[in-house]
Amino acid sequence: xxxxxxxxxxxxxxxxxxxxxxxxxxxxxxxxxxxxxxxxxxxxxxxxxxxxxxxxxxxxxxxxxxxxxxxxxxxxxxxxxxxxxxxxxxxxxxxxxxxxxxxxxxxxxxxxxxxxxxxxxxxxxxxxxxxxxxxxxxxxxxxxxxxxxxxxxxxxxxxxxxxxxxxxxxxxxxxxxxxxxxxxxxxxxxxxxxxxxxxxxxxxxxxxxxxxxxxxxxxxxxxxxxxxxxxxxxxxxxxxxxxxxxxxxxxxxxxxxxxxxxxxxxxxxxxxxxxxxxxxxxxxxxxxxxxxxxxxxxxxxxxxxxxxxxxxxxxxxxxxxxxxxxxxxxxxxxxxxxxxxxxxxx
Numbered sequence: 001x002x003x004x005x006x007x008x009x010x011x012x013x014x015x016x017x018x019x020x021x022x023x024x025x026x027x028x029x030x031x032x033x034x035x036x037x038x039x040x041x042x043x044x045x046x047x048x049x050x051x052x053x054x055x056x057x058x059x060x061x062x063x064x065x066x067x068x069x070x071x072x073x074x075x076x077x078x079x080x081x082x083x084x085x086x087x088x089x090x091x092x093x094x095x096x097x098x099x100x101x102x103x104x105x106x107x108x109x110x111x112x113x114x115x116x117x118x119x120x121x122x123x124x125x126x127x128x129x130x131x132x133x134x135x136x137x138x139x140x141x142x143x144x145x146x147x148x149x150x151x152x153x154x155x156x157x158x159x160x161x162x163x164x165x166x167x168x169x170x171x172x173x174x175x176x177x178x179x180x181x182x183x184x185x186x187x188x189x190x191x192x193x194x195x196x197x198x199x200x201x202x203x204x205x206x207x208x209x210x211x212x213x214x215x216x217x218x219x220x221x222x223x224x225x226x227x228x229x230x231x232x233x234x235x236x237x238x239x240x241x242x243x244x245x246x247x248x249x250x251x252x253x254x255x256x257x258x259x260x261x262x263x264x265x266x267x268x269x270x271x272x273x274x275x276x277x278x279x280x281x282x283x284x285x286x287x288x289x290x291x292x293x294x295x296x297x298x299x300x301x302x303x304x305x306x307x308x309x310x311x312x313x314x315x316x317x318x319x320x321x322x323x324x325x326x327x328x329x330x331x332x333x334x335x336x337x338x339x340x341x342x343x344x345x346x
Contacts, residue, residue, distance in 0.1 A: 002059065003042040009035040013073045014066045015080060018088070021060040027088040030077035032070045038062065055088045068258055068271065069250050071314045075266065075307060098128030099135045101191060101231070109149050109170045109180055112139045112187060126191045128309065129234050134227045141224040145201060146183040190228075193235055199228055237316065242308055245290050247331060248315070248322040249338050257342070261289050264308045268293075274342060283332045290325065 014034045018027040018041075031037030041056055048056075067073050081089050102115035106122035114135050118125035129135050143150050147168045151159060154171050161167040168176050168183070190198035206221035246262035255275060259282070261268035268289050272282065315322055321341075323334040 002062065003039070005062070006035070006039040006042055009038055009064060010066065011035045012066045013068065013070050014064055015073050015076050016065075017063045017080065017084075018055070018059045018086075019061045019063070020058045023061070025080075025084045025086050026058060027055055027086050028077055028080045028084065030070075030073035032073070034064055034066065038064065051088070051091055055091075058088075068252055070318070071248075071250075071260070071266070071311065071320075072269070074310050074314065078306060078310060098130060099132050100125045100127035100129070101135060101139060103184070103188060103191075109154065109177070110184055111149055112143050114139055124188065124191075126231075126235060129231065131230070134230050137224070137227045138231050141202075141227070142187050142198065145205065145224075146187060146198075148180070148184060148187075191231070191235065193232070196232075199225065199232075202228065237312070242312075245325040246311075246315070246322055247286060247325055247334065248320055249335070250320050251342060254342075257338070259286065261286060261293070262311060263290075263293060263295055264311075266311065274339065277339065279332060279335050279339070282335060286331055287328050290328075 011033045012035075013030075013032050015028065015030045016034060016038050017025050018029075020026050029037065041059065065076065067076065098116075100115045100118055102113045102118070102120075103124040103126075104110045104113060104120075105124055106120060110123075114132070115125065127135070140150075142148070144166050147166060149167055149170050150161060151171075156171060159167070159171065168180055170176055170180060186198050186201070189195050202221055202225050206218050206225065209215070209218035209221060242264060244263070246260075248260040248262060249257055250260070251257050252271065256271055256273060258269060258271050260266050314320070321334075321338050323330060325331065
């Protein structure tokens, strides 16, 4: 029955919600082609993981929501996962989650950790990043070179890290807080893209190791520098569209396209007919939308940050047409260019 239901789906983008026999949502997914994706659950596919097989055995029914574009599917998928917290989204995506770098400012002597969820309003989070191994390496290397604590709790006696000179020794040095925070700020400023002082420290250490013929350490510092550059590049990419007016248009079919107005989130989207399009009217509409949108309504919450990152990845990884609006006179030129391009493809 489910196989027949899946085959009756249309080849549209959208979101699907898998339910168990108690009508509880156990998995939420998205696809550019709902028919193909949902049908794959009920086909004889080899080499599925045991977790996927277990999910499939527990599916008693499914719901679906058709959407116009993949970006809408991505954002709705995230919203529904946050709302329902399905069991199998956590189990199946455990190894696919994107890690953050967390700085635990809620602690007296903050640590630099790997985190999967920015759950504390008091701590700093940077990311998410695509490589867990790089994030783990960076957190370890920064803590070591800046001599920040890595222990879960502060004891009243020195630990191995202090004896190895990898830590300032907050456990036995009560007057070390100013130095500790000065070192911590070097990391925060680098991750906040304010300066590259942290990178300079690693480069100096690599140079000194080479001069003393300590080639093993020199190689280690070189690898640390590569990881730090990877993190910096990822952070630079993640802020490309933040706090910027973005106009995106996406082709739906030969007759229709969709307009998206974005400021850290999609706050307007509407379909338009190419044949009956008045560019001047559309241009005035878009200008009015951006001029009247209340930018102060954007809250820098976890959900807002995640949505911004989803949109940013979509703009960077997909062949969509978008314009960063620095001068509103560019809107007409952009729209005309898009329409002419579509005519050329017909």
